[in-house]
Amino acid sequence: MDAFVTHTGTAVPLRRSNVDTDQIIPAVWLKQVSRTGFEKGLFAAWREDPSFVLNDPAYDGASILVSGPDFGTGSSREHAVWALQQYGFRVVIAARFGDIFRNNSTKMGLLPVVLPPEAVETLQKAVEADPATEITVDLSEREVRAVGEAWSFEIDDYTRWRLLEGLDDIGLTLRHADAIADYESGRQPWLPKTA
Amino acid sequence: MGRTLAEKVWEQHVVRRAEGEPDLLFIDLHLIHEVTSPQAFDGLRMAGRPVRRPDLTIATEDHNVPTVRGPISDPVSRAQVETLRKNAAEFGVRLHPMGDAGQGVVHIIGPQFGLTQPGMTIVCGDSHTSTHGAFGGIAFGIGTSEVEHVLATQTLPAYRPKTMAIEVKGALPYGVTAKDLILAIIAQIGTGGGQGYIVEYRGEAIRALSMEGRMTVCNMSIEAGARAGMIAPDETTFSYLKGRPHAPEGEAWDQAVEYWKTLRTDDDAVFDRVVEIDAATLTPFVTWGTNPGQGAPLSSVVPAPEQFGDPIERSAAERALEYMGLTAGTRLTDVEVDTVFVGSCTNGRLEDLRAAAEILQGRQVRTRTLIVPGSMMVKLQAEAEGLHEVFKAAGAEWREAGCSMCLGMNPDTLAPGERSASTSNRNFEGRQGKGGRTHLVSPQVAAATAVTGKLTAPADLV
Numbered sequence: 001m002d003a004f005v006t007h008t009g010t011a012v013p014l015r016r017s018n019v020d021t022d023q024i025i026p027a028v029w030l031k032q033v034s035r036t037g038f039e040k041g042l043f044a045a046w047r048e049d050p051s052f053v054l055n056d057p058a059y060d061g062a063s064i065l066v067s068g069p070d071f072g073t074g075s076s077r078e079h080a081v082w083a084l085q086q087y088g089f090r091v092v093i094a095a096r097f098g099d100i101f102r103n104n105s106t107k108m109g110l111l112p113v114v115l116p117p118e119a120v121e122t123l124q125k126a127v128e129a130d131p132a133t134e135i136t137v138d139l140s141e142r143e144v145r146a147v148g149e150a151w152s153f154e155i156d157d158y159t160r161w162r163l164l165e166g167l168d169d170i171g172l173t174l175r176h177a178d179a180i181a182d183y184e185s186g187r188q189p190w191l192p193k194t195a
Numbered sequence: 196m197g198r199t200l201a202e203k204v205w206e207q208h209v210v211r212r213a214e215g216e217p218d219l220l221f222i223d224l225h226l227i228h229e230v231t232s233p234q235a236f237d238g239l240r241m242a243g244r245p246v247r248r249p250d251l252t253i254a255t256e257d258h259n260v261p262t263v264r265g266p267i268s269d270p271v272s273r274a275q276v277e278t279l280r281k282n283a284a285e286f287g288v289r290l291h292p293m294g295d296a297g298q299g300v301v302h303i304i305g306p307q308f309g310l311t312q313p314g315m316t317i318v319c320g321d322s323h324t325s326t327h328g329a330f331g332g333i334a335f336g337i338g339t340s341e342v343e344h345v346l347a348t349q350t351l352p353a354y355r356p357k358t359m360a361i362e363v364k365g366a367l368p369y370g371v372t373a374k375d376l377i378l379a380i381i382a383q384i385g386t387g388g389g390q391g392y393i394v395e396y397r398g399e400a401i402r403a404l405s406m407e408g409r410m411t412v413c414n415m416s417i418e419a420g421a422r423a424g425m426i427a428p429d430e431t432t433f434s435y436l437k438g439r440p441h442a443p444e445g446e447a448w449d450q451a452v453e454y455w456k457t458l459r460t461d462d463d464a465v466f467d468r469v470v471e472i473d474a475a476t477l478t479p480f481v482t483w484g485t486n487p488g489q490g491a492p493l494s495s496v497v498p499a500p501e502q503f504g505d506p507i508e509r510s511a512a513e514r515a516l517e518y519m520g521l522t523a524g525t526r527l528t529d530v531e532v533d534t535v536f537v538g539s540c541t542n543g544r545l546e547d548l549r550a551a552a553e554i555l556q557g558r559q560v561r562t563r564t565l566i567v568p569g570s571m572m573v574k575l576q577a578e579a580e581g582l583h584e585v586f587k588a589a590g591a592e593w594r595e596a597g598c599s600m601c602l603g604m605n606p607d608t609l610a611p612g613e614r615s616a617s618t619s620n621r622n623f624e625g626r627q628g629k630g631g632r633t634h635l636v637s638p639q640v641a642a643a644t645a646v647t648g649k650l651t652a653p654a655d656l657v
Contacts, residue, residue: 075602190447
């Protein structure tokens, strides 16, 4: 996973709530067995509408998505994260996220930032007024800065550290292989086995 | 201070706890299917890692499989299923492939084999893993990175979610089902209402539900945003489990039951949030919009966006009505439907098929009607009872097991603009096929709707 320390870029305002992962990447795209090529499926149904915000050339090159609340609800498909990243997004800002999507994002280095609804509104208005508006998302300071304002955001210390260092979870867990083996030796005897 | 059921199960599974870090949680059962696993197995291969506990892992083919007999015609779907077969063979994971008597929707087969038991931690790369919480364990959906993590370590790092009690007081009126109850709960607390929580469903109406009904309720916990949903085990749970292939036997059974009986929230335990629902006020419930929280009693009308005080909810309602092709004020029972789907991990169990058959007995359907058993075992049991003959005589299609039209990854899809009454769990835009319009309903309402061609409660059938 690539490290995430701070990122400055332009943003796309997505004025929709409950952006479920079926919208982010429709199921037909989930048949792939590779990890690449999902950018083409990002918001595939919505992008067929010429007036959809991602089709507006003013937002070309944007790397931050500023969405309405409850972004990433629904299906656990990590393909949603891959699609956003492969399209060029590094950060999604919203007032609330689906739990599984948020988890998946931090495993991949896509930063989900929770800001209060008023801050999201301010950012969306600023970006709509001037698509060249730059937003800085600073993970080390836990702060979003734009249009002369700054908002702090919460993220737990462990996830922040892992993202700042770009560390792979599995490697970290395997450092505790002994603890896992200890636990396994004390499990209740009736617990089922598949084989 | 006492502990909640969720806290008890969580604590039992902590492998390692350290200040400032998430708990490392042991996973008792890992369910695998073809869609969210291929990239995880690739990751293992690249790192040269084995599956740590193939004996706690089980795989099946469900999302892509056709529900008419024969091979998979879509080459991309076929490649994905074949990839699962290769991975299962290479890593030594038990697989129930298409055609196998144990094949079915991943959340149907776990309980059916008796692999889902009280007090366990269960994960799967699928958000409806919350289904298994009906047995009193902690079960939740994960993404592909976490699938790889569990394959490699049989653990997951996680912070314990907050706890919420949903107390369902009183008894459900006659004709009101577990599906109506959970749709009403989601409409009340919203699609984000459970976010950050493990929900424990409690109260008289929950205790009165069968295991199938409890699974329907827990299944849709994710649609309220909850990480997991659970119900304390009781005699209903034990009698469902007894004698299943992987349930404990003899002395081990007695030991297990003794432990399972401790899996209840202590009387003095405190939940972070409590929601109360009065079961007696409920009636058959349907969705009118494009998220599962946009629901209403079937006896009511399509709401007007102006009814919503919150501007975000108002604009979501406007957009939903436009997508759904509905006009505010229309009686929901006047909404005409093209297709009825009975199936999925929400309502694809034997009890659901029996309920649909009871209504279709001696009647004719007016819509395209797909009846898709959740597993091959459900299919065989239904056929042993003659339910398939009832469906066929009514003009419905009796299919093979799989996820089918719940998400339309196989050929069972809606055409653009087509409208369904579906016993599945998501009414998202395009979920059942691009441009398709979905109303979530119970199996009983689905069957009655198939008969009249309009959203219909069974009580209104002549």
